[in-house]
Amino acid sequence: MKKLIPLLLAIFALTSCEKDADADKLDNKFVVYTNYDKSADFKQFNTYYLPDSILIIGDKDKQEYWVDTNAQKIIDTYVFNMDNRGYSRVTNKEEADLGLQISYVKNTYVYTDYGYPEWWWGYPGYWDVPYWGNWGGGWYYPYVVNYSFSTGSFVTELLNLDAVQGQTEKLPVLWTAYMSGMLSSSTDVNVQLATQAVAQAFSQSTYLTNK
Amino acid sequence: MKTTRHISFKALAIVAILTAFTLPSRAQTSDTFYSNIDWQFNFPISNSFANKASGWGMNFEGGYYLTENFAIGGFLTYHSNHKYIPRQTISMGDNSSLNTDQQHTVFQMPFGIAGRYTFNREGMFQPYVALKTGPQYARLKTDFNAFQNDDNTWGFYISPEIGMNIFPWVYRPGIHVAAYYSYATNKGSVLTYDVDGMSNFGLRLGIAF
Numbered sequence: 001m002k003k004l005i006p007l008l009l010a011i012f013a014l015t016s017c018e019k020d021a022d023a024d025k026l027d028n029k030f031v032v033y034t035n036y037d038k039s040a041d042f043k044q045f046n047t048y049y050l051p052d053s054i055l056i057i058g059d060k061d062k063q064e065y066w067v068d069t070n071a072q073k074i075i076d077t078y079v080f081n082m083d084n085r086g087y088s089r090v091t092n093k094e095e096a097d098l099g100l101q102i103s104y105v106k107n108t109y110v111y112t113d114y115g116y117p118e119w120w121w122g123y124p125g126y127w128d129v130p131y132w133g134n135w136g137g138g139w140y141y142p143y144v145v146n147y148s149f150s151t152g153s154f155v156t157e158l159l160n161l162d163a164v165q166g167q168t169e170k171l172p173v174l175w176t177a178y179m180s181g182m183l184s185s186s187t188d189v190n191v192q193l194a195t196q197a198v199a200q201a202f203s204q205s206t207y208l209t210n211k
Numbered sequence: 212m213k214t215t216r217h218i219s220f221k222a223l224a225i226v227a228i229l230t231a232f233t234l235p236s237r238a239q240t241s242d243t244f245y246s247n248i249d250w251q252f253n254f255p256i257s258n259s260f261a262n263k264a265s266g267w268g269m270n271f272e273g274g275y276y277l278t279e280n281f282a283i284g285g286f287l288t289y290h291s292n293h294k295y296i297p298r299q300t301i302s303m304g305d306n307s308s309l310n311t312d313q314q315h316t317v318f319q320m321p322f323g324i325a326g327r328y329t330f331n332r333e334g335m336f337q338p339y340v341a342l343k344t345g346p347q348y349a350r351l352k353t354d355f356n357a358f359q360n361d362d363n364t365w366g367f368y369i370s371p372e373i374g375m376n377i378f379p380w381v382y383r384p385g386i387h388v389a390a391y392y393s394y395a396t397n398k399g400s401v402l403t404y405d406v407d408g409m410s411n412f413g414l415r416l417g418i419a420f
């Protein structure tokens with residue numbers, strides 16, 4: 001066994017000779033990943049409710065929201081795209097067919113294990129089901145999401161508020177958009193990256209329309 | 212006159228080549244070992260995952276002459292090839308899509324045994340034919356923004372090679388040049404990309420001991 005050690009060390013040294021690709025060629029725009037419920041009929045919905053804030057998933061164990069002008073620019077991009085797809089924003093969530101919740105992963109400090117899908121549901125103060133209505137059974141994801149999250153990510157979930165409510169009923173998620181990437185030192189650039197990513201999320205989700 | 216000059220030049224060139232091949236190499240006559248260390252340039256010719264030619268590789272080889280001309284030995288080679296994939300939306304299945312640009316990398320590292328038959332071992336120019344075989348480790352990797360997805364694979368490797376050791380001076384080392392073809396059975400998948408088999412053509416330039 002001792003004789004193997006130098007050999008293994010040599011192999012390790014050689015594998016470290018792998019030449020990484022030139023990262024400077026990458027455009028540095030956000031990676032945009034979307035999922036949706038194939039059985040959903042998006043044409044049956046007309047209205048949506050979107051809070052005027054973005055939930056921050058950070059290092060605090062209580063709810064924290066992002067509400068400044070930069071957050072508003074990002075929210076406005078959602079509104080612009082939802083309106084373009086034929087949905088009308090309403091100010092009373094009881095009247096809405098759809099609910100749109102946006103979260104920003106500031107860091108993953110609170111978590112020790114976030115490798116499994118939907119880990120963010122466990123975040124203290126995350127958009128909880130009672131915020132939207134009486135779905136005692138919790139969330140329902142009709143599809144599998146398979147990705148990991150990192151600092152600087154946006155998570156968007158579109159909820160079916162027309163779903164039957166009740167103590168054992170679950171609130172279905174119809175669409176998820178995950179946008180993530182390395183941030184720059186400029187806030188303006190980061191907001192621009194985020195708004196571009198939101199537009200791209202809609203662009204690659206052509207099914208999300210009631211037209 | 213022109214024809215005569217042309218023939219004379221041709222004859223002179225043939226004589227020069229023959230002389231060079233038959234010149235005794237003082238460093239060679241009694242040696243039973245050989246080794247080469249090379250820089251190499253690799254052209255992937257079968258996989259579209261990372262098919263841009265590159266010079267990011269090395270070759271190490273050494274062996275022992277069992278007879279006057281036939282040697283057996285070992286080798287280890289490694290190489291990285293890349294390919295940039297412009298931003299596009301990839302369907303990841305029935306209900307999901309990924310929009311990103313990517314940098315693909317294939318890192319190949321075969322190693323194993325090498326057989327070599329060398330001609331003119333007494334000469335300054337020592338051409339040879341060789342065959343190498345063994346396992347190949349290969350890593351398929353894609354980098355996109357801050358993310359990475361990879362697949363570590365193993366396969367069977369075989370590579371015919373022609374080359375030449377050149378010893379223009381009294382003492383070693385000399386110069387080594389070679390051309391090779393290689394095929395490995397590695398299979399792997401990264402995101403929606405599948406690789407089944409890896410063929411390469413390449414050139415080596417290095418030092419002969």
